[in-house]
Amino acid sequence: MGKYKIKTLNGISESGLEKFGQNFEVGEKMDAPHGIILRSASLHEMEFPDSLHCIARAGAGVNNIPVDKCAEKGIVVFNTPGANANAVKELAIAAMLLSSRKIVEGINWTRSLTGDDVPKQVEKGKAQFVGPEIRDKKLGVIGLGAIGVMVANAAVNMEMDVYGYDPYISVDHAWGLSRSVKKANDLKKVFKHCDYITLHIPLTDETKGMLNKEAFAQMKEGVRIINLSRGELVNDADMIDALEAGIVSEYVTDFPNEKMINVPGVIPVPHLGASTPESENNCAVMAVLQTKDFLENGNIRNSVNFPVCDMGISIVKHRLTIAHKNIPKMLGQISAVLAEQGTNIANMINRSRGDYAYTMVDLEEEITDENVKRIKDIAGVLKVRVI
Numbered sequence: 001m002g003k004y005k006i007k008t009l010n011g012i013s014e015s016g017l018e019k020f021g022q023n024f025e026v027g028e029k030m031d032a033p034h035g036i037i038l039r040s041a042s043l044h045e046m047e048f049p050d051s052l053h054c055i056a057r058a059g060a061g062v063n064n065i066p067v068d069k070c071a072e073k074g075i076v077v078f079n080t081p082g083a084n085a086n087a088v089k090e091l092a093i094a095a096m097l098l099s100s101r102k103i104v105e106g107i108n109w110t111r112s113l114t115g116d117d118v119p120k121q122v123e124k125g126k127a128q129f130v131g132p133e134i135r136d137k138k139l140g141v142i143g144l145g146a147i148g149v150m151v152a153n154a155a156v157n158m159e160m161d162v163y164g165y166d167p168y169i170s171v172d173h174a175w176g177l178s179r180s181v182k183k184a185n186d187l188k189k190v191f192k193h194c195d196y197i198t199l200h201i202p203l204t205d206e207t208k209g210m211l212n213k214e215a216f217a218q219m220k221e222g223v224r225i226i227n228l229s230r231g232e233l234v235n236d237a238d239m240i241d242a243l244e245a246g247i248v249s250e251y252v253t254d255f256p257n258e259k260m261i262n263v264p265g266v267i268p269v270p271h272l273g274a275s276t277p278e279s280e281n282n283c284a285v286m287a288v289l290q291t292k293d294f295l296e297n298g299n300i301r302n303s304v305n306f307p308v309c310d311m312g313i314s315i316v317k318h319r320l321t322i323a324h325k326n327i328p329k330m331l332g333q334i335s336a337v338l339a340e341q342g343t344n345i346a347n348m349i350n351r352s353r354g355d356y357a358y359t360m361v362d363l364e365e366e367i368t369d370e371n372v373k374r375i376k377d378i379a380g381v382l383k384v385r386v387i
């Protein structure tokens with residue numbers, strides 16, 4: 001029997017799960033789990049048991065997880081930044097080509113042909129499937145994170161004229177961007193000039209419905225739009241109007257719904273962005289290693305609601321980890337409990353991120369249950385673990 005229980009939702013690659021090792025029990029049906037690993041399943045309606053310490057999204061988007069509610073309960077949420085970026089980049093390039101060259105219509109038409117003279121019919125009928133090249137066309141990349149940077153750079157290599165928009169770009173991602181990518185200071189510039197627009201942003205309150213009536217009204221006639229990010233970034237009703245009016249000529253979406261699948265000009269893809277063995281393995285391995293290190297050593301890497309905090313492998317008698325609110329006097333109150341017990345603190349680290357903070361304390365002696373309870377009872381403490 002493993003010491004820690006992990007509940008899996010969705011298919012998680014075995015090459016990742018096997019890295020948990022003997023200390024862990026892993027399965028779809030798991031009562032009182034210490035960790036959850038998932039892909040796109042929604043956790044918004046789930047009641048979280050007190051046993052739960054962490055949730056790992058084997059992927060990038062965390063809009064299927066109530067991240068703030070988790071933080072309030074001291075549950076650390078991880079994702080796997082960049083682990084599936086190459087898979088999405090490749091699909092984004094394919095999507096641009098699919099939106100241009102009428103490949104799907106051409107294949108469907110070819111499959112409908114019969115008779116000995118198929119080669120002749122092909123040559124005669126192919127004119128209906130002419131579509132433009134992407135070289136020298138203007139591409140707007142909205143969101144220059146792990147995926148957006150790769151798409152922008154690949155498009156530069158395909159000789160497109162690339163505009164990037166990301167008011168929150170990280171220094172690392174800016175370093176990775178080709179110098180040929182032009183900076184768009186506002187969305188208006190992207191909307192006005194671009195022949196292709198591709199979205200690589202998270203779904204947040206700010207980005208929901210970003211492509212709406214007002215945005216379409218500013219776009220170049222015949223623009224092709226690629227959305228491999230999240231369906232709700234685009235207002236469907238306004239997109240249908242824009243397609244009917246010819247403002248948008250093609251819309252490739254990785255998030256089809258009943259309303260959109262048969263609308264002329266919509267190219268629906270069944271959420272295949274990260275569906276490659278390589279990215280499924282990368283995401284699973286990263287999610288598992290982060291979860292394992294957190295449960296066994298208390299270390300936090302790639303969390304979306306708690307700070308990075310790492311004291312390496314735990315080699316002391318006990319390691320105490322405390323998820324708490326980022327408010328004054330927390331460290332003083334925690335150390336006071338330990339001092340009263342006469343416990344020597346071998347090492348201690350505290351990090352904060354927004355409203356939340358995390359403290360790790362290495363102890364050379366046992367800590368009594370009573371003192372653990374006293375720390376749990378400090379106002380602002382969300383979760384305490386003794387490892």
Ligand SMILES: NC(=O)C1=CN([C@@H]2O[C@H](COP(=O)(O)OP(=O)(O)OC[C@H]3O[C@@H](n4cnc5c(N)ncnc54)[C@H](O)[C@@H]3O)[C@@H](O)[C@H]2O)C=CC1
Pocket residue numbers: 059060061062081082084085088142143144145146147148165166167168169170173200201202203206207228229230254271272273274275
């Ligand atoms: N179709 C699929 O299977 C997949 C979809 N995704 C989606 O793609 C999104 C992006 O993924 P990554 O590039 O890995 O994430 P990332 O976090 O590396 O990059 C997101 C970028 O968007 C920027 N951003 C945030 N708000 C913005 C705004 N209002 N305007 C412009 N830029 C803004 C951020 O500054 C950041 O640079 C994910 O959140 C997810 O929803 C990700 C992986 C697979």
Ligand SMILES: O=C(O)CCC(=O)C(=O)O
Pocket residue numbers: 039040058059060061062084271273274275
């Ligand atoms: O796991 C998947 O197939 C979806 C990946 C995704 O949408 C993401 O990483 O945000």
